Amino acid sequence: MDHRGPEFAELGQECLAGMKRIFQTEGDVIIYPGSGTGAWEAALVNTLSPGDHVLMYETGHFAALWSGMAGRLGLKVALIEGDWRHGVDAAAIGARLAADDAHEIKAVCVVHNETSTGVTSNIAAVRKAIDAAGHPALLMVDTISSLASIDYRHDEWGVDVTIGGSQKGLMLPPGLGFNAVGPKAWKAAESSTMPRSYWDWSEMRGPNKQGYFPYTPATNLLYGLREALKMLLDEEGLDNVFARHRRLAEATRRAVRGWGLGILCANEDEYSGSLTAVVMPEGHDADALRTVIMDRFDMSLGTGLSKVAGKVFRIGHLGDFNELMLMGALAGVEMGLSIAGVPHEPRGVSGAMEFLAERRNDL
Numbered sequence: 001m002d003h004r005g006p007e008f009a010e011l012g013q014e015c016l017a018g019m020k021r022i023f024q025t026e027g028d029v030i031i032y033p034g035s036g037t038g039a040w041e042a043a044l045v046n047t048l049s050p051g052d053h054v055l056m057y058e059t060g061h062f063a064a065l066w067s068g069m070a071g072r073l074g075l076k077v078a079l080i081e082g083d084w085r086h087g088v089d090a091a092a093i094g095a096r097l098a099a100d101d102a103h104e105i106k107a108v109c110v111v112h113n114e115t116s117t118g119v120t121s122n123i124a125a126v127r128k129a130i131d132a133a134g135h136p137a138l139l140m141v142d143t144i145s146s147l148a149s150i151d152y153r154h155d156e157w158g159v160d161v162t163i164g165g166s167q168k169g170l171m172l173p174p175g176l177g178f179n180a181v182g183p184k185a186w187k188a189a190e191s192s193t194m195p196r197s198y199w200d201w202s203e204m205r206g207p208n209k210q211g212y213f214p215y216t217p218a219t220n221l222l223y224g225l226r227e228a229l230k231m232l233l234d235e236e237g238l239d240n241v242f243a244r245h246r247r248l249a250e251a252t253r254r255a256v257r258g259w260g261l262g263i264l265c266a267n268e269d270e271y272s273g274s275l276t277a278v279v280m281p282e283g284h285d286a287d288a289l290r291t292v293i294m295d296r297f298d299m300s301l302g303t304g305l306s307k308v309a310g311k312v313f314r315i316g317h318l319g320d321f322n323e324l325m326l327m328g329a330l331a332g333v334e335m336g337l338s339i340a341g342v343p344h345e346p347r348g349v350s351g352a353m354e355f356l357a358e359r360r361n362d363l
């Protein structure tokens with residue numbers, strides 16, 4: 001398709017309008033051909049200036065990667081340490097901001113769903129803490145593994161920039177990165193002096209109005225996005241999508257408890273709807289188990305990243321996923337635990353089945 005032709009404008013406009021509903025915003029959504037990492041960079045370089053202070057929170061591996069990027073871009077990063085079992089401590093953010101009388105901190109950056117730990121943070125609470133401190137810092141949120149899987153509200157929660165990617169809850173191949181941009185972030189972009197060209201939001205604004213892009217967009221992925229939006233918004237409905245993820249996540253946790261294994265997420269209120277990180281018994285290697293399951297059943301489980309390498313494996317239950325797919329995955333894990341000689345109770349699959357048979361929508 002000619003990406004400067006009339007047919008393309010329709011596709012572009014449908015994708016841009018649909019993504020606003022996904023982010024739950026009336027504001028602008030920027031779509032890049034790029035990975036989630038690119039969309040992280042876009043959020044920072046459009047709003048900040050070299051030497052600006054940013055406050056980040058170490059929920060896990062992805063939060064740590066984003067903070068590393070901020071440092072390499074010349075920002076001064078304060079990273080609040082976390083234990084990789086809890087979400088963002090809004091009170092700790094509030095305290096740091098309250099102590100920043102000079103308002104040196106220009107942005108607070110947090111990850112909504114930490115993919116390395118299976119912990120989801122309370123973003124509304126972070127916004128409240130920023131407001132309670134009377135601090136003007138921008139709030140930027142990574143929703144790469146929660147968008148379209150776990151309820152997320154850009155406008156209602158007062159987020160200034162939200163970052164997304166195509167390859168998780170949007171059920172697409174990798175290759176699209178998103179920024180949802182609120183009015184305060186647009187304002188910040190006017191005075192921000194970080195060098196930017198490819199990522200420049202202002203280049204997008206004009207052409208996007210008609211459904212076009214300033215450079216060649218990832219046309220094929222946009223066809224896919226249009227279809228994904230139709231599935232999520234029209235065929236199933238976002239509320240049902242979120243409920244399905246909560247149900248499959250709860251079934252997964254029942255399986256983990258049925259095996260007598262641990263859930264890495266320490267706080268029930270922060271359980272992730274996208275994935276569950278499972279803690280191995282002391283003395284047993286998660287990657288050895290993953291290898292057995294891969295060899296015997298051709299099923300790939302998520303590895304433990306950096307600090308939790310070997311200690312946890314992750315079961316993804318996001319995106320285009322249903323009850324029977326989950327049961328196949330859980331059966332593979334239960335058989336793998338036996339084959340690998342990992343001590344466990346054989347009651348995970350049955351526990352998950354009992355729960356799913358109830359088909360609860362009230363979680």
Ligand SMILES: *Cc1c(COP(=O)(O)O)cnc(C)c1O
Pocket residue numbers: 035036037038062111113114115142143144145165174
């Ligand atoms: C996957 C992921 C990323 C990285 O996205 P890429 O597309 O691999 O660059 C960043 N943050 C979170 C929370 C993720 O799950």
